[in-house]
Amino acid sequence: MTISQAHKRYEFKRQLEEMRRKTGRGTELISLYIPYDKQISDVVAQLRNEHGQAANIKSKSTRTNVQSALESVLARLKYYPKPPENGFVIFCGTLDIDGHRTTLDTRIIEPHEPITSYKYHCDSSFYLDPLEEMLTDKKTFGLLVIDRREATVGLLRGKSIEVRKHLTSSVPGKQRKGGQSARRFQQLRLIAIHDFYKRIGNSASEIFLTIDHKDFEGVLIGGPSPTKEEFLEGEFFHHEIQKKIIGLFDIAYTDESGLYELMDAASDSLQDLEIVKQKKIMQRFMRELVSDNGLVAYGDSQVRANLEMGAVDVLLVSEDLRQVRMTITCQNCDYTRKETRQEIPDSFEERCPSCSSDLKITDAVDVVDELVGVCDQMGTSVEFISTDFEEGDQLMRAFGGVAAILRYDAGV
Numbered sequence: 231m232t233i234s235q236a237h238k239r240y241e242f243k244r245q246l247e248e249m250r251r252k253t254g255r256g257t258e259l260i261s262l263y264i265p266y267d268k269q270i271s272d273v274v275a276q277l278r279n280e281h282g283q284a285a286n287i288k289s290k291s292t293r294t295n296v297q298s299a300l301e302s303v304l305a306r307l308k309y310y311p312k313p314p315e316n317g318f319v320i321f322c323g324t325l326d327i328d329g330h331r332t333t334l335d336t337r338i339i340e341p342h343e344p345i346t347s348y349k350y351h352c353d354s355s356f357y358l359d360p361l362e363e364m365l366t367d368k369k370t371f372g373l374l375v376i377d378r379r380e381a382t383v384g385l386l387r388g389k390s391i392e393v394r395k396h397l398t399s400s401v402p403g404k405q406r407k408g409g410q411s412a413r414r415f416q417q418l419r420l421i422a423i424h425d426f427y428k429r430i431g432n433s434a435s436e437i438f439l440t441i442d443h444k445d446f447e448g449v450l451i452g453g454p455s456p457t458k459e460e461f462l463e464g465e466f467f468h469h470e471i472q473k474k475i476i477g478l479f480d481i482a483y484t485d486e487s488g489l490y491e492l493m494d495a496a497s498d499s500l501q502d503l504e505i506v507k508q509k510k511i512m513q514r515f516m517r518e519l520v521s522d523n524g525l526v527a528y529g530d531s532q533v534r535a536n537l538e539m540g541a542v543d544v545l546l547v548s549e550d551l552r553q554v555r556m557t558i559t560c561q562n563c564d565y566t567r568k569e570t571r572q573e574i575p576d577s578f579e580e581r582c583p584s585c586s587s588d589l590k591i592t593d594a595v596d597v598v599d600e601l602v603g604v605c606d607q608m609g610t611s612v613e614f615i616s617t618d619f620e621e622g623d624q625l626m627r628a629f630g631g632v633a634a635i636l637r638y639d640a641g642v
């Protein structure tokens with residue numbers, strides 16, 4: 231994943247978290263999924279119809295809430311002569327704020343992946359399943375299980391296996407028929423094995439080359455020894471595929487069930503791929519920290535100071551970091567300062583240290599967005615670190631969710 235992909239994914243995940251917390255009454259919250267090829271005029275017609283039917287709702291407050299939500303959605307649709315590239319989703323409805331107050335909220339999400347089907351959904355919470363589905367794992371692995379008699383080629387996507395091709399060989403058994411010379415027999419046998427490997431290599435390469443480049447993680451090969459090793463050394467794969475081999479695994483079966491056996495055998499290495507990468511970088515951070523050579527920083531203010539000086543080589547950001555960076559400005563003089571907080575305070579009352587006038591929060595941005603922006607300008611790379619492993623969890627708990635490996639000791 232590139233920085234911007236990782237960052238987009240992070241933002242998207244956060245947006246969904248926020249939407250999941252919102253609740254309303256009855257069936258007052260509207261979720262409207264509009265795919266790329268849907269006519270906006272058809273959507274408008276349906277919503278006008280719903281608006282008409284809502285007039286029959288007995289409870290006055292429900293009726294008003296539903297109709298206002300529909301009006302708000304209709305108003306937003308005016309800005310879309312046609313749906314954007316991946317379609318879009320409108321969430322709208324009267325939300326409970328604190329049990330007493332309510333507010334009409336309308337939000338539009340244009341996802342990074344296409345919306346595949348139209349949906350108009352009303353409930354007491356927003357319908358998020360199709361968007362949450364976009365966050366699931368789409369990593370794809372090529373699978374090959376092989377012995378000298380049989381081979382099966384498949385794909386592993388997320389957690390599901392797809393069988394793509396089954397091949398059998400005409401390689402003669404080890405027992406030669408009467409009348410054949412031992413040498414001749416052995417020669418024919420080797421030729422047959424070689425031909426079979428070639429067929430397997432061609433079929434598997436053809437299938438694996440169709441995998442979308444950005445989702446293609448690599449190839450796993452399973453089978454008895456030394457067949458799989460022999461196959462790999464013979465370089466029977468297309469050269470692009472040969473480069474993608476992750477590992478060889480000992481398994482007993484080479485039919486469809488062999489693919490499942492291969493997935494199980496490899497599962498530890500697979501789960502660990504991304505985590506291993508993150509773990510390595512966290513371990514590098516820990517090593518530098520322990521050696522006390524001034525080449526690490528952690529916590530919001532220390533990291534920022536180094537970042538602004540261009541001293542940061544890699545910025546480590548916890549995936550669980552949720553903070554805001556506020557700009558606080560005096561309404562009277564030119565006093566201004568920036569401050570990081572867990573969230574924007576409900577009420578803010580503070581006096582200016584130089585003129586005693588009221589201070590106000592004039593800007594608030596998400597800390598991660600802001601840090602990633604600074605990194606882009608400074609040519610600093612960013613690694614998002616999950617809390618699913620010990621060192622990652624420590625980054626969040628012990629180091630304030632943000633840390634840095636430095637290019638040099640900037641003395642701040």
Ligand code: ZN
Nearest residue numbers: 560563582585
């Ligand atoms: Zn002031």
